[in-house]
Amino acid sequence: MTLLSARGIHVHFPARGRRGAVARAVDGVDLDLAPGEILALAGESGCGKTTLARSLLGLIRPNAGTVSYDGVPLKYDAASLKRYRRQVQLVLQDPTGALNPRHTVYEAVAEGLRIHGLTDDEPRRVAEALARAGLRPPERFFLRYPHELSGGQRQRVVIAGALVLEPRVIIADEPVASLDASVRGEILALLLRLRDELGLSALVVTHDLGLAWNIADRLAVMYLGRVVEIGPVAQVLTQPRHPYTQALVSVLPSTLGDGGSRRPIVLTGETPDASRVPEGCRFHPRCPKVTDGTAETAGVAEACRTKELPVLDGVGPAVACHLVDGRLPAAGGQA
Amino acid sequence: MLTVRDLRVTYHSGRTAVPAVRGVDLDVAAGQRLGIAGESGCGKSTLASALLRLLPPGTEVSGEILLDGEDVLTMSFGRLRAVRWAGASIVFQGAMHALNPVHRIGRQIAEPLLLHRTVPPARVQARVEELLAQVGLPAWRANSYPHELSGGQRQRVMIAMALACEPRLVIADEATTALDVMIQAQVLELITRLTTERGIALVMISHDLSVLSSTCDRVAVMYAGRIVEEGPAREVFTSPAHPYAAALAAAFPTVGDEASRLRPRGLGGDPPDPAHLPPGCPFQPRCERAVARCASTDVRLRPAGAGRHAACVHVDEEVAA
Numbered sequence A: 001m002t003l004l005s006a007r008g009i010h011v012h013f014p015a016r017g018r019r020g021a022v023a024r025a026v027d028g029v030d031l032d033l034a035p036g037e038i039l040a041l042a043g044e045s046g047c048g049k050t051t052l053a054r055s056l057l058g059l060i061r062p063n064a065g066t067v068s069y070d071g072v073p074l075k076y077d078a079a080s081l082k083r084y085r086r087q088v089q090l091v092l093q094d095p096t097g098a099l100n101p102r103h104t105v106y107e108a109v110a111e112g113l114r115i116h117g118l119t120d121d122e123p124r125r126v127a128e129a130l131a132r133a134g135l136r137p138p139e140r141f142f143l144r145y146p147h148e149l150s151g152g153q154r155q156r157v158v159i160a161g162a163l164v165l166e167p168r169v170i171i172a173d174e175p176v177a178s179l180d181a182s183v184r185g186e187i188l189a190l191l192l193r194l195r196d197e198l199g200l201s202a203l204v205v206t207h208d209l210g211l212a213w214n215i216a217d218r219l220a221v222m223y224l225g226r227v228v229e230i231g232p233v234a235q236v237l238t239q240p241r242h243p244y245t246q247a248l249v250s251v252l253p254s255t256l257g258d259g260g261s262r263r264p265i266v267l268t269g270e271t272p273d274a275s276r277v278p279e280g281c282r283f284h285p286r287c288p289k290v291t292d293g294t295a296e297t298a299g300v301a302e303a304c305r306t307k308e309l310p311v312l313d314g315v316g317p318a319v320a321c322h323l324v325d326g327r328l329p330a331a332g333g334q335a
Numbered sequence B: 001m002l003t004v005r006d007l008r009v010t011y012h013s014g015r016t017a018v019p020a021v022r023g024v025d026l027d028v029a030a031g032q033r034l035g036i037a038g039e040s041g042c043g044k045s046t047l048a049s050a051l052l053r054l055l056p057p058g059t060e061v062s063g064e065i066l067l068d069g070e071d072v073l074t075m076s077f078g079r080l081r082a083v084r085w086a087g088a089s090i091v092f093q094g095a096m097h098a099l100n101p102v103h104r105i106g107r108q109i110a111e112p113l114l115l116h117r118t119v120p121p122a123r124v125q126a127r128v129e130e131l132l133a134q135v136g137l138p139a140w141r142a143n144s145y146p147h148e149l150s151g152g153q154r155q156r157v158m159i160a161m162a163l164a165c166e167p168r169l170v171i172a173d174e175a176t177t178a179l180d181v182m183i184q185a186q187v188l189e190l191i192t193r194l195t196t197e198r199g200i201a202l203v204m205i206s207h208d209l210s211v212l213s214s215t216c217d218r219v220a221v222m223y224a225g226r227i228v229e230e231g232p233a234r235e236v237f238t239s240p241a242h243p244y245a246a247a248l249a250a251a252f253p254t255v256g257d258e259a260s261r262l263r264p265r266g267l268g269g270d271p272p273d274p275a276h277l278p279p280g281c282p283f284q285p286r287c288e289r290a291v292a293r294c295a296s297t298d299v300r301l302r303p304a305g306a307g308r309h310a311a312c313v314h315v316d317e318e319v320a321a
Helices: A049-056 A078-087 A105-115 A122-132 A151-163 A181-198 A209-215 A233-238 A243-250 A301-306 A322-327 B044-051 B077-086 B105-115 B121-134 B139-143 B151-164 B181-198 B209-215 B233-238 B243-250 B313-320
Strands: A004-014 A022-033 A038-042 A064-069 A088-091 A169-173 A201-206 A218-223 A226-232 B002-013 B016-028 B033-037 B060-067 B088-091 B169-173 B201-206 B218-223 B226-232
Touching: A004 A049, A022 A038, A022 A049, A022 A226, A038 A049, A038 A181, A038 A209, A049 A169, A049 A201, A078 A088, A088 A151, A105 A122, A105 A151, A122 A151, A122 A181, A151 A181, A169 A181, A181 A201, A181 A209, A181 B243, A201 A209, A209 A233, A218 A233, A218 A243, A226 A233, A226 A243, A243 B181, A301 A322, B002 B044, B016 B044, B016 B060, B016 B201, B016 B226, B033 B044, B033 B209, B044 B060, B044 B088, B044 B169, B044 B201, B077 B088, B077 B105, B088 B151, B105 B121, B105 B139, B105 B151, B121 B139, B121 B151, B151 B181, B169 B181, B181 B201, B181 B209, B201 B209, B209 B218, B209 B233, B209 B243, B218 B233, B218 B243, B226 B233, B226 B243, B233 B243
Parallel strands: A038 A201, A038 A218, A088 A169, A169 A201, B033 B201, B033 B218, B088 B169, B169 B201
Antiparallel strands: A004 A022, A004 A064, A218 A226, B002 B016, B002 B060, B218 B226
């Protein structure tokens, strides 16, 4: 069953500096989120993960493709979007920037209720949301200002602001990136608890694969506008099949096996430019399997350079790699 | 190479004294890599700035910072200028702010070279290109402005500058924090290789204990202005002796480790306000293992196994047991 789904999403922006050039920030993505599921969307800066999340929230209207909620395609008129956002709420990365410094905690959390005209029982709803976000007793926080709170408490206020509308989906963009390490675990534990207690679904956008390991059920890895590997977290992270995922996992600081068995695969260069997506497999110019001749030996090097890979289905497990298709014809979709 | 003894740094804000560093000892040998881990407000960045006397005026500093036997805290300003860049250099987080946006990269790398007359003026251009090559940037990048580079490239430029005058000590303060994992891996590999090749001592400061444990030889964990645990990097990360070091280590899950799968671990409470530290062990209000005497004993570092020290009342018992 799917609660939130994206089909063939394309988001294009005018490229910086060059007239007429287009950056394909999201370049064909399918993604499904089931009720009560935590899905992590990982990738490096510029891979399109935040743009994809914003289009799932209805903040960006994709150039092509459909976002559906509960099987119904999203409409982009103001009233439909407003209804949609009661169900699908956003949690931002930096709680200090997300909170108005002149609003009390109570006002910050009640704002969503007022926008949606839910004026009955406001204090109870606010108190309940704060308590759910772990700020107890909630009344003690009502009149506090953001500057009086620690970073972790501020992030809880932001989460309470999302919870107060009783949404079914939370989309969190790097929810703990700006928090101290010891506080992070508590916020992640909160997201897990909300899923267990309220059956909340969450899409967590992150560059941190450790976070995915900590809380997510499924993981989608993005590279240059496409999902290149998707599947259950344990499978993708312990047996990554796409050379890009393999490289990302290999550079994680690890203490398992004393680093002896796992040589880090450090890719050279930076994430390429979304306005110059390479032909063939978009990863091939940086792919270690192309450089070291593995692709050549397997007879797919030509395909890597010239043949575009199909869009992966939104559930997985699936891998967008000519090499994997060549080796395992049954798995990972069609070549 | 670098010896720090009983370093104390106190900021004064209005009438309140804020002790940011409260008695820190460090020893780093040539070619050794020391990691300093801790969270915001623990005093690690103050410590880094103190090592090169970069703290704001009016800050109270005491103790000894010996760089090759010379005390940084008492040296003349002229001598200090010579030591900065040439003896020891520092790479800060956020290279966008550390680089001058209106000057080309090449000119900024050349500046310390010209100032310290490390190479004859005629050779400066060649040396700049050599430094860029060392950090994996093409020579034509010397003509770029900082905004034309990506975050990872700017951080490489900072490293090139830090190495320009062939210092004996490099201090990296959250030098890779803002970078993507792959770029971080590139920069860490670069720092490790260059410091090893040249026998440069490295003090690497980060909130990320997992990165430090895989990059450094030794690690010191700071909490509330003091070192609460220090020892071989890998051991401190895998079998921490201090409850705070344990909580910090657990906050970085090891991918593949079943114990952390769907079990994020954090620490309740918040770090203490340095201006109002709790009595006894400053970690005691958040500590799961706190006992009555933790609130009254000011615990200092004590031996906790071979080459290791920790500041916790439980350590003696465990070592004895």
